[in-house]
Amino acid sequence: MSAQTVQTRPAADRASAADRGGGEQRPQRSAWLFIAPFAAVYLLFLIGPAAYMLIASFTDTSLVQGGLGAWAGLANYQEMLTSSLFWSAMWHTLQFTLYTVPPLVVLSFVFAVLANRMQRGHVFWRMAFFVPFILPSASISLIWVFIYTGDTGLLAQVQQWFGITAPTPVLADPATAMIGIAVATIWWTIGFNFILYLAGLQDIPRELYEAAAIDGATPWQQIRHLTIPLLRRTTTLVVLLQIIASLKIFDQVYLMTDGGPGTSTQTALLLITRTGFTDYRIGAAAAASALLFVVIVAIAVVRQLVDRAQQKEA
Amino acid sequence: MATPTTSTGAGTTTRARGVSAAAPPQRVRATGSSRTFNTACVVVLSVFAVLWLIPSLWAIKTSFTDNAVSSLGAQAILRDTNPTLASYATLLGGGDLWNWYLASFITATGAAFLVVLFASMAAFALSRMRFRGRQLVFVLVLAGIMIPADVLIVPIFQMLNAVGLLNTYWAVIFPQTASVIALFVFKQFFDGLPKELEESARLDGASSWRIYRSIIMPLSKPVISAMAIVTFVWTWNNLILPLFVLSNPELMTIPVGLATVQGSFGQRFSDIQASTILGALPLVVLFLLFQRRIVEGVAGTGLKG
Numbered sequence: 001m002s003a004q005t006v007q008t009r010p011a012a013d014r015a016s017a018a019d020r021g022g023g024e025q026r027p028q029r030s031a032w033l034f035i036a037p038f039a040a041v042y043l044l045f046l047i048g049p050a051a052y053m054l055i056a057s058f059t060d061t062s063l064v065q066g067g068l069g070a071w072a073g074l075a076n077y078q079e080m081l082t083s084s085l086f087w088s089a090m091w092h093t094l095q096f097t098l099y100t101v102p103p104l105v106v107l108s109f110v111f112a113v114l115a116n117r118m119q120r121g122h123v124f125w126r127m128a129f130f131v132p133f134i135l136p137s138a139s140i141s142l143i144w145v146f147i148y149t150g151d152t153g154l155l156a157q158v159q160q161w162f163g164i165t166a167p168t169p170v171l172a173d174p175a176t177a178m179i180g181i182a183v184a185t186i187w188w189t190i191g192f193n194f195i196l197y198l199a200g201l202q203d204i205p206r207e208l209y210e211a212a213a214i215d216g217a218t219p220w221q222q223i224r225h226l227t228i229p230l231l232r233r234t235t236t237l238v239v240l241l242q243i244i245a246s247l248k249i250f251d252q253v254y255l256m257t258d259g260g261p262g263t264s265t266q267t268a269l270l271l272i273t274r275t276g277f278t279d280y281r282i283g284a285a286a287a288a289s290a291l292l293f294v295v296i297v298a299i300a301v302v303r304q305l306v307d308r309a310q311q312k313e314a
Numbered sequence: 315m316a317t318p319t320t321s322t323g324a325g326t327t328t329r330a331r332g333v334s335a336a337a338p339p340q341r342v343r344a345t346g347s348s349r350t351f352n353t354a355c356v357v358v359l360s361v362f363a364v365l366w367l368i369p370s371l372w373a374i375k376t377s378f379t380d381n382a383v384s385s386l387g388a389q390a391i392l393r394d395t396n397p398t399l400a401s402y403a404t405l406l407g408g409g410d411l412w413n414w415y416l417a418s419f420i421t422a423t424g425a426a427f428l429v430v431l432f433a434s435m436a437a438f439a440l441s442r443m444r445f446r447g448r449q450l451v452f453v454l455v456l457a458g459i460m461i462p463a464d465v466l467i468v469p470i471f472q473m474l475n476a477v478g479l480l481n482t483y484w485a486v487i488f489p490q491t492a493s494v495i496a497l498f499v500f501k502q503f504f505d506g507l508p509k510e511l512e513e514s515a516r517l518d519g520a521s522s523w524r525i526y527r528s529i530i531m532p533l534s535k536p537v538i539s540a541m542a543i544v545t546f547v548w549t550w551n552n553l554i555l556p557l558f559v560l561s562n563p564e565l566m567t568i569p570v571g572l573a574t575v576q577g578s579f580g581q582r583f584s585d586i587q588a589s590t591i592l593g594a595l596p597l598v599v600l601f602l603l604f605q606r607r608i609v610e611g612v613a614g615t616g617l618k619g
Binding site: 028030031032034035037038039041042044045046047048049050052053056107110111114115117118123124125126128129130131132133134135136137138139140142143144145146147149151152153154156157187190192195196199218219220244247248250251254255269272273276277282285286289292293296297300301304 | 438461568576587601
């Protein structure tokens with residue numbers, strides 16, 4: 001802080017009076033000084049790495065040798081696009097997305113609509129549904145791994161109460177491991193959507209419901225014809241943010257199964273870090289990153305376009 | 315019923331909401347069938363809330379059970395009636411957890427401070443100053459909102475390596491300070507402040523730095539605290555960055571430390587659960603203290619882990 005003060009003050013002091021004028025030299029300089037710290041970290045840790053990723057993806061750069069490796073053309077991309085590991089990682093990422101997005105959107109909507117109708121207990125509902133979201137992924141993973149523990153975990157116990165004597169070892173079976181991760185994720189992150197929906201609900205004027213009630217609309221009709229259409233923007237936002245977050249899934253998988261059993265839950269980002277940090281193949285990892293990057297940015301662009309379209313509509 | 319809790323919902327239009335919360339809810343006219351419906355709503359929501367609380371309660375219950383009992387399985391834990399603080403004593407008595415706390419605290423505080431400083435300064439220039447290239451800078455920054463930083467972990471590692479910051483707390487702090495979202499939130503807030511605020515100060519010859527420091531920032535406390543807390547929580551919880559850029563065990567943050575617990579504690583399930591509770595505890599305390607800011611910050615930024 002103090003270093004910044006020292007740097008900026010002299011220039012800014014002299015600039016002051018002319019600032020509003022616009023075209024002169026000094027306000028220009030002081031404006032750039034205000035932007036400089038952010039610009040530095042932005043270039044170094046966002047734009048720089050993105051550019052590096054693009055360049056390295058065309059080389060055989062390795063972690064053990066410094067600097068960029070030799071030019072490799074499209075070899076890394078070719079390798080990834082023809083590798084079954086890459087496609088299965090993409091499939092697992094998609095699988096995770098498909099398992100988590102619909103329940104996360106539908107349940108959070110239901111919770112928010114119900115909680116919004118309640119006249120008391122707001123703090124309690126928020127505690128119950130939102131608090132898991134601010135906990136570290138490492139904590140929630142340890143809790144769920146423990147719940148899923150083979151024959152003696154809480155889940156196995158509950159299954160026994162229901163008369164299932166051979167409980168499923170959820171995370172140890174390739175058929176169910178991803179479902180186990182998805183359930184933990186739904187529990188963990190639903191609070192985020194819950195909060196967004198609650199915010200959206202509170203922006204709907206109460207009078208609309210009153211008018212509908214006077215016209216004899218049942219609560220269900222109110223939800224169907226008022227709430228759902230009026231929350232369309234929130235829903236679009238929630239769905240797209242959810243998809244983007246799901247595509248970047250790393251923590252829970254790394255912590256709960258480390259991609260296993262075998263590679264049955266290895267997702268895209270897990271494959272990328274393996275290729276880069278375990279196999280030391282930065283070039284190949286960069287190519288895989290670039291491919292995932294394109295998918296995510298495409299969805300982010302769709303989000304912006306949809307958002308703009310809806311804003312115009314409104 | 316117009317208690318503060320009714321209007322603590324997310325969003326920034328608290329004033330408008332305060333008004334609507336003051337109007338009495340129209341449930342007085344509730345007919346018999348809609349009363350049934352309301353009861354059904356309470357029941358359904360309560361069932362889900364209980365379901366949602368079970369995992370946390372299970373972890374808490376296990377953490378207060380003896381390791382010897384918890385290793386026998388769920389039934390033994392449920393039947394156990396001798397709560398013990400043994401696991402907490404073990405963890406707090408050892409040095410590892412304190413190291414993790416220190417690392418998490420330093421990196422989370424550092425990131426929160428720098429995000430607020432860098433983002434608010436840049437936003438101030440973009441919102442309150444006229445200079446050539448302003449539009450271009452804004453567009454470039456906006457484009458960055460779409461860049462998924464997690465996917466860049468390999469090049470970010472290379473970048474940190476190149477500047478010699480690997481295995482320092484800076485390696486965890488700096489990459490998180492490039493927060494386009496924070497800049498955006500600050501700019502929106504600054505845009506909403508009336509121009510007249512600084513006009514007289516400018517006529518008196520106050521510098522831009524001074525206007526930023528003594529006029530704009532003191533008015534921005536809600537945004538500052540929301541951004542600081544959200545960044546703190548995010549940095550505290552970040553796993554992927556410290557996992558790869560810190561290889562020195564002494565520098566491990568809470569999530570990285572917790573990631574090693576499964577292997578090193580083996581069957582000491584109570585110790586494992588106590589460590590998850592202790593790792594999460596500071597955030598729960600933070601939530602209880604700053605509920606409203608956290609909820610506003612999360613809803614306002616659309617940040618998603």
